[in-house]
Amino acid sequence: MQLGLEGKVAIVTGGSKGIGQATALGFLAEGASVVVCARGKEALEETVQLAGQHGEGRIVGIQADLTDGQAIKAVVQKCHDTFGRVDILVNNAGSARPGDFLTLPDDAWTDDWTLKFFGYVRMAREVLPIMKQQGTGVVINIIGTGALKPMGSYMIGGAANAALNHFTKALADEGAKHGVRVVGINPGPILTERLEKFLSTFSAGNSREEALKKMTPLGRVGESAEVADLILFMASPRAAFIHGANITIDGGANPGLMG
Ligand SMILES: NC(=O)c1ccc[n+]([C@@H]2O[C@H](COP(=O)([O-])OP(=O)(O)OC[C@H]3O[C@@H](n4cnc5c(N)ncnc54)[C@H](OP(=O)(O)O)[C@@H]3O)[C@@H](O)[C@H]2O)c1
DSSP, X not given: OOOOOTTOEEEEETTTSHHXXXXXXXXXXXXXXXXXXXXXXXXXXXXXXHHGGGGTTTEEEEEOOTTSHHHHHHHHHHHHHHHSOXXXXXXXXXXXXXXXXXXXXXXXHHHHHHHHTHHHHHHHHHHHHHHHHHTOEEEEEEOXXXXXXXXXXXXXXXXXXXXXXXXXXXXXXXXXXXXEEEEEEEEOOBOSHHHHHHHHHHSTTOOHHHHHHHTSTTSSOBOHHHHHHHHHHHHSXXXXXXXXXEEEESTTSOOSTTO
């Protein structure tokens, strides 16, 4: 299938590792140009190197902490200055900590929401006027199945994800007026640095291998590249009629009718 992404310009937040990196490399392989941003310089440089030939003149890595509104503006500005447009925004940089409800302090809630919820809102608010002027654009929010399965041990992330599922649909309503398509993606367990970090919270005393097997009915966790393939399709003109949908990719781990 030809995705028709050639010549498009995408911003992938958190594009230096995991799902974001696989997505950025995928866009490059399809002929798009990409701006990736993250805090760590080393992983950004590695990503640019990994891009190899595909990346020549078509990838820019920017160090930015997306809890900072000014940094968000700078990323979008850099993309526009370098490539002259923004066709696709993949809101992906986000992480919320699990933990005990009674002991997690206010700062844990506000810090994690500042990145995972408000970072997505600010990014979208920054690119929307550009997309509106272009008369076209796509925003993809990478959210998480924590939205679908409320857990006492993952309230900060679960609640942020539920809010982002709502935000995706509300932004779709707004975006439609300006030719901007909006889609949410809810990944289940995907083997990344982030999953490894929080594995012990969800492993219920099992070994690493057993815990990973038990996470989905398919007996395995997902790969970043599998999520990236879905993101690329959703960002492409082939998905032109998919708008305001929140799509689950979780190996069947959340079998509810709304998932
Ligand atoms: N992996 C899963 O199982 C899973 C499941 C559900 C949802 N998700 C969601 O999918 C998205 C990607 O997850 P992942 O597993 O691929 O994560 P990951 O491997 O930990 O990568 C996270 C990326 O975000 C960047 N980042 C983190 N904090 C940032 C900040 N304050 N400002 C800018 N960039 C920042 C990281 O780079 P630096 O650290 O250098 O900044 C990195 O590039 C997240 O929104 C996550 O919540 C993942």
